[in-house]
Amino acid sequence: MEKVRIGIVGVGDISGIYLKNLTELFKEVEVYAVCDLIKEKAVKAQETYPSIKIYDNMQQIFDDEKVDIVLNLTRPYEHYEVSKAALLAGKHVYSEKPLAAKLEEGRELVALAKEKNLLLGGAPDTFMGAGIQTCRKLIDDGFIGKPIGAAAFMICHGHENWHPDPAFYYQHGGGPMMDMGPYYVTALVNLLGRVSSTMSVAKSNFETRTITSEQHFGETVKVEVPTHVNGIINFESGAVGTILTTFDVYYEAQARLEIYGTEGTLIVPDPNFFSGEIKLLKPQDGSYKVMPLCFGYAENSRGLGIADMAKTLTENRDFRADCQQTLHVLEVMDSLQKGGMTEITSDFEKRMPMVPGGIPGVIS
Ligand SMILES: NC(=O)c1ccc[n+]([C@@H]2O[C@H](COP(=O)([O-])OP(=O)(O)OC[C@H]3O[C@@H](n4cnc5c(N)ncnc54)[C@H](O)[C@@H]3O)[C@@H](O)[C@H]2O)c1
Numbered sequence: 593m594e595k596v597r598i599g600i601v602g603v604g605d606i607s608g609i610y611l612k613n614l615t616e617l618f619k620e621v622e623v624y625a626v627c628d629l630i631k632e633k634a635v636k637a638q639e640t641y642p643s644i645k646i647y648d649n650m651q652q653i654f655d656d657e658k659v660d661i662v663l664n665l666t667r668p669y670e671h672y673e674v675s676k677a678a679l680l681a682g683k684h685v686y687s688e689k690p691l692a693a694k695l696e697e698g699r700e701l702v703a704l705a706k707e708k709n710l711l712l713g714g715a716p717d718t719f720m721g722a723g724i725q726t727c728r729k730l731i732d733d734g735f736i737g738k739p740i741g742a743a744a745f746m747i748c749h750g751h752e753n754w755h756p757d758p759a760f761y762y763q764h765g766g767g768p769m770m771d772m773g774p775y776y777v778t779a780l781v782n783l784l785g786r787v788s789s790t791m792s793v794a795k796s797n798f799e800t801r802t803i804t805s806e807q808h809f810g811e812t813v814k815v816e817v818p819t820h821v822n823g824i825i826n827f828e829s830g831a832v833g834t835i836l837t838t839f840d841v842y843y844e845a846q847a848r849l850e851i852y853g854t855e856g857t858l859i860v861p862d863p864n865f866f867s868g869e870i871k872l873l874k875p876q877d878g879s880y881k882v883m884p885l886c887f888g889y890a891e892n893s894r895g896l897g898i899a900d901m902a903k904t905l906t907e908n909r910d911f912r913a914d915c916q917q918t919l920h921v922l923e924v925m926d927s928l929q930k931g932g933m934t935e936i937t938s939d940f941e942k943r944m945p946m947v948p949g950g951i952p953g954v955i956s
Pocket of ligand 1: 668
């Protein structure tokens with residue numbers, strides 16, 4: 593079987609799970625080459641997966657005719673330049689979130705991909721996992737009646753206590769909305785459909801952050817982005833959601849994502865993961881009932897989105913994590929992070945649901 597070949601730009605903290613799943617789980621793709629500004633990181637990837645080539649820079653990946661898709665795993669403020677260069681070189685691109693640090697850059701990338709007839713898409717792909725797919729089916733099948741609202745709370749005190757190089761979380765393209773918002777907003781639009789407008793208040797409560805993870809312990813980072821974003825999301829369907837994303841609050845319980853309907857309430861698993869406990873409350877039951885997962889990919893299946901995208905190159909079909917979704921999500925996050933009221937202009941249609949069953953690692 594001819595596999596779709598992937599070239600990865602940036603093999604930092606998140607690359608481990610992509611390398612593992614794209615090498616071991618997803619049958620129709622192959623990690624062909626990697627590069628990183630810090631060559632030792634690429635060497636480390638090759639030590640674990642010896643068949644992978646190492647290139648000195650991203651241009652060498654773009655120049656290699658064998659590479660079909662460029663996987664952009666750089667930091668958020670680097671996404672635009674890397675994705676743009678890859679598209680200009682004629683490569684399909686799958687990018688970590690967000691699509692770009694600025695909305696205008698995201699729009700430019702989408703226009704460029706269209707002009708060059710190339711595929712563009714990106715993270716998150718957790719919405720394709722067992723948790724959100726099961727919730728989607730429950731909602732679509734009427735288990736909570738007509739959806740009327742949602743609540744999404746991503747509350748933590750930032751990532752500077754665990755990420756090896758966490759400065760980017762407080763720089764342009766970072767912050768809780770651009771970093772964690774993609775999971776929540778992507779889940780919400782898959783469950784409730786297109787967003788028509790937003791209202792929000794966004795601020796930061798700390799001017800600097802002190803890193804307590806190992807490599808940069810004690811260093812101070814200037815906060816350049818809002819780190820406490822409170823918003824209202826109006827869906828085209830008439831449902832209204834409340835969202836809080838914050839890096840300013842100490843909190844130990846699990847994040848929250850809830851969907852409210854005329855006939856019940858659905859507690860959705862943390863959308864940063866591929867599954868989790870799903871609970872349904874119907875007035876006649878009086879208490880929450882745990883619902884079974886009825887789709888695959890409950891484990892950490894990062895790479896599912898790019899494997900699905902690869903399928904588009906071999907079969908004539910759409911792919912789920914495409915740039916219509918990543919641009920819509922970017923516009924919603926950008927508007928929430930900006931503050932005030934904003935009409936959302938980008939199109940969005942709910943993605944094709946996943947197909948249950950089949951061979952694990954082969955996407956239908
Ligand atoms: N770390 C996580 O847990 C996590 C989880 C989900 C998503 N993400 C997303 O993944 C992306 C990367 O995050 P990370 O935590 O791996 O960051 P990281 O800083 O650990 O790694 C990024 C790597 O990209 C490299 N790089 C940057 N520009 C490059 C270029 N032009 N050519 C080659 N290499 C280049 C850097 O040298 C670095 O090693 C971000 O968008 C982040 O939001 C991270």
